[in-house]
Amino acid sequence: MRLLPLAILLSVSLYSTGFWIVDPLLQPSGEDYLAAESIVRQNWQQGDAVIVLPWWAARIREYIGDLEFIQLRNPQAEDWSSFSRLWVVSLPGHRHDLFTGPFGHWTHPRLKEIQAGKLTVDLYDLPPPARVLYNFRDRLSDARVSMHEPQGPRLCSRWVENRWVCSRRDWNYVGRMIVELGDDPRKIIWAHPADYPLEIAYPSVPGGKLLRVHTGFTPPAARAPDGAPVTLRVLMDGRELGRVVQQNLTGYFPAEWDISAAGPGPHQVTFVVTSPRGGMRHFCFDAQVRG
Amino acid sequence: MKYIGRNANALIALGLALATFGVLFANAPHLGLTRDEGYYVDAAEHYAGWFRELANNPGQAFDDAVISRYYEINREHPVLVKNMMALSYLAFAPSGNRSSHWPPEERGAYIRAMRLPADLFSALCVALVFLFGAAVASRRVGLFAALAFILAPRHFFHAQLACFDMPVTLAWLATVMAYRRAADSWKWSILTGLTWGLALAIKLNAFFLPVVLGLHWLITEGGKFSLSRSGLKFPRIPLAFFCMLVLGPLVFLLHWPFLWHDTFARLGWYLSFHLNHVNYYWEYLGKLLTDPPFPWAYPFVVTALSLPLPTLLLAAIGFFGVLGRRLGRPFHTGLQMLARLGGVKTKTVADANDSTGMGRSDAWLLLLNTFIPLLIIAIPTVPIFGGMKHWLHAMPFACILSGLALDRLVQALPGERLKKLRLTPRRVYVTLAGLVLLPSLLGLIHVGNYGTTYYNELAGGVAGGADLGMQRQYWSNDVSGVLPWINEHLPHGARLYLHEVNGECFRSYKRDGYLRGDLRMAWTPESSDFTSYLYHREFVDTEYRIWNLCGDKKIAYGLYLDQVPLALVYDIKRPSPAKGAGYPRARLRYASPQGR
Numbered sequence: 001m002r003l004l005p006l007a008i009l010l011s012v013s014l015y016s017t018g019f020w021i022v023d024p025l026l027q028p029s030g031e032d033y034l035a036a037e038s039i040v041r042q043n044w045q046q047g048d049a050v051i052v053l054p055w056w057a058a059r060i061r062e063y064i065g066d067l068e069f070i071q072l073r074n075p076q077a078e079d080w081s082s083f084s085r086l087w088v089v090s091l092p093g094h095r096h097d098l099f100t101g102p103f104g105h106w107t108h109p110r111l112k113e114i115q116a117g118k119l120t121v122d123l124y125d126l127p128p129p130a131r132v133l134y135n136f137r138d139r140l141s142d143a144r145v146s147m148h149e150p151q152g153p154r155l156c157s158r159w160v161e162n163r164w165v166c167s168r169r170d171w172n173y174v175g176r177m178i179v180e181l182g183d184d185p186r187k188i189i190w191a192h193p194a195d196y197p198l199e200i201a202y203p204s205v206p207g208g209k210l211l212r213v214h215t216g217f218t219p220p221a222a223r224a225p226d227g228a229p230v231t232l233r234v235l236m237d238g239r240e241l242g243r244v245v246q247q248n249l250t251g252y253f254p255a256e257w258d259i260s261a262a263g264p265g266p267h268q269v270t271f272v273v274t275s276p277r278g279g280m281r282h283f284c285f286d287a288q289v290r291g
Numbered sequence: 292m293k294y295i296g297r298n299a300n301a302l303i304a305l306g307l308a309l310a311t312f313g314v315l316f317a318n319a320p321h322l323g324l325t326r327d328e329g330y331y332v333d334a335a336e337h338y339a340g341w342f343r344e345l346a347n348n349p350g351q352a353f354d355d356a357v358i359s360r361y362y363e364i365n366r367e368h369p370v371l372v373k374n375m376m377a378l379s380y381l382a383f384a385p386s387g388n389r390s391s392h393w394p395p396e397e398r399g400a401y402i403r404a405m406r407l408p409a410d411l412f413s414a415l416c417v418a419l420v421f422l423f424g425a426a427v428a429s430r431r432v433g434l435f436a437a438l439a440f441i442l443a444p445r446h447f448f449h450a451q452l453a454c455f456d457m458p459v460t461l462a463w464l465a466t467v468m469a470y471r472r473a474a475d476s477w478k479w480s481i482l483t484g485l486t487w488g489l490a491l492a493i494k495l496n497a498f499f500l501p502v503v504l505g506l507h508w509l510i511t512e513g514g515k516f517s518l519s520r521s522g523l524k525f526p527r528i529p530l531a532f533f534c535m536l537v538l539g540p541l542v543f544l545l546h547w548p549f550l551w552h553d554t555f556a557r558l559g560w561y562l563s564f565h566l567n568h569v570n571y572y573w574e575y576l577g578k579l580l581t582d583p584p585f586p587w588a589y590p591f592v593v594t595a596l597s598l599p600l601p602t603l604l605l606a607a608i609g610f611f612g613v614l615g616r617r618l619g620r621p622f623h624t625g626l627q628m629l630a631r632l633g634g635v636k637t638k639t640v641a642d643a644n645d646s647t648g649m650g651r652s653d654a655w656l657l658l659l660n661t662f663i664p665l666l667i668i669a670i671p672t673v674p675i676f677g678g679m680k681h682w683l684h685a686m687p688f689a690c691i692l693s694g695l696a697l698d699r700l701v702q703a704l705p706g707e708r709l710k711k712l713r714l715t716p717r718r719v720y721v722t723l724a725g726l727v728l729l730p731s732l733l734g735l736i737h738v739g740n741y742g743t744t745y746y747n748e749l750a751g752g753v754a755g756g757a758d759l760g761m762q763r764q765y766w767s768n769d770v771s772g773v774l775p776w777i778n779e780h781l782p783h784g785a786r787l788y789l790h791e792v793n794g795e796c797f798r799s800y801k802r803d804g805y806l807r808g809d810l811r812m813a814w815t816p817e818s819s820d821f822t823s824y825l826y827h828r829e830f831v832d833t834e835y836r837i838w839n840l841c842g843d844k845k846i847a848y849g850l851y852l853d854q855v856p857l858a859l860v861y862d863i864k865r866p867s868p869a870k871g872a873g874y875p876r877a878r879l880r881y882a883s884p885q886g887r
Binding site for chain 1: 582600605700704734748754757826832835838839843846847848849856867
């Protein structure tokens, strides 16, 4: 009994020594990454996406960062309906992180499983992707953006690189951004309301089955102790489809409306963003018309 | 031989100090500059101006206007270390034009000069850990503790920096050592007051030292309090406390020229700065801690994940073992009850209370100095940023407890069996110590100069730390790992944004030849041609801005440790199909990452 602590110490020391000797030997090499790149590139198709496990393993982006690379902490819970197949590159010891949820229940069957040295490349088949008829973020340059000030609407008429600039204040624009919502980066439209309603109008949007939006606040905005909610009103041809009241939370929250009755269009779709207090309202949204 | 025998401890301490200094001094130019060092080296250069003034115009050097001109900068920290850096800078740094680039043969000399005082402080600290361990226990305990302390990768990292954490650790330890000897001695009491004054002159952690020593006095002398008809009787208050009260503030005021005028207002500003210090964000177990209340377990969890596992295990055995022996029966009864519930046969209380040979006072000194610094950070309203450096001064004591625990484990070995194996306890101790310290050394070699990324074997190493969502880096020094690539591949005159690297460090990198002279500093990714991004949970939006600019997520080059990204270089102007029009074409092609 009195030798037990010594035995534990010996075991811990040997384990720890082994850890620092063995762990470097388990790391993938540059050749492994090249092999993984080659597998992914040779079999890449339109509608594919790629993730890495664990989420922080950025090195693979030296090789395939130009492809549709999605960085997610929790891919099991993700809405993959925009993609037809998913490539998963895993570091040793992390591959099983994905084997839960739809990836574990054969809802998303595995089509390929290839070893690239110490990396593993898996390819999953996803359910048939939704038909995106109109992506409001991609078509932001077609929009007409204005601020409804008390003295009348003021047009944000200057398009700079990726945004409609509304004033000299560096946050006062409507633009294509990638920001952190929840824990993950999201491609969104930055629509920080000031003290007046912000209107983003798309003149010629095709009809479809669904109009889908995601909304959320950035983490710094959600941390603001007196952060007011933001309301996103969605109008189609002047008629309100619905509204989302985004409480002071970070995240990427979905909402959708059936627009099949509206016909094939084209329609005018308008998003109106308002908040009782505009301070620190880093509000973001994205939207799609789906067939 | 007699001389060596009589002075063995001093000679070992000297050997440890010299070896530590040699390694730190040799490595100084290879470790990237931390953000705080950027501010401190800049301040030291200013303070050097005052020393020049003092040499050239001693009559004017004491005027408020002259002092303020040089000491207004970085007034949020006392200046003892920065003054030493200033003197080292005057003595050893290249003497050329401050704003130009120094000749190749002088490169590295600047940072070596600035880090020289820290190297000395750290070397002395290791020597003192040995001497204290030898004093309270034995030579072998002291030696083990000194090595365990400096080989812990986080400690080794902080030992190299031109910052205040290792110096204040030395001053804290020196004060405790002096206090230990001060019982009836004027000499040691005065020394306690002086060393505490020096500690105050280094960093504000020292304000908490009287709390620890006061508690120690209450615990060890508390039994002498009495209330009788003749009134309340106090135990004798140590002379050292009076000396601390007088000499501590005196040394503090004398060392800082800026406090020689308008003293109270400036002192008030200093204290107010720290009492109202902003809470920098910090990643902890997958969450970004932003505002108080912070988790009370934070310092304990971080210690458990960042001290090499065998050292940690021994520290825990040592701490609870010594605590148990000090608390005696209630503690052991509780332990025995738990053990019996688990079906484990235990020793009797009398056995468990066997003495280790260490006095009661020393035992409490070790326990309190190990525990209180962590406890202070555990208070939910205390800022937690900076990680374990804020309780680094607890670690010498924790390492001595580790050495004691190892000693106890060796003593528990059956003597007869050892004799049969022709082993002596000393030989067993040395072998076990080597085995325990080997993972520290291997971990240290593995993380090299990227010390803040180190997590122990319990966490799963560097990658385990990333999996757990622990703070990976925060001081920008890891950018040094991508500077050679940047120098080799960036076109002439490229605008370069080094994320989290402040202007002072950028200037130093250029001046000292770590960065090419033609590269221009950019202040944002948007205004740069190339950006080096350092992963930091608080600033992930910086990387997302880069993706927005690039149109995709392709990395040009990266620094990884166990695949964990530390610094990523992006070519902002690289053509990409996802980009809109209006971006200029890239002007260079860099080598493919093949074969790296």
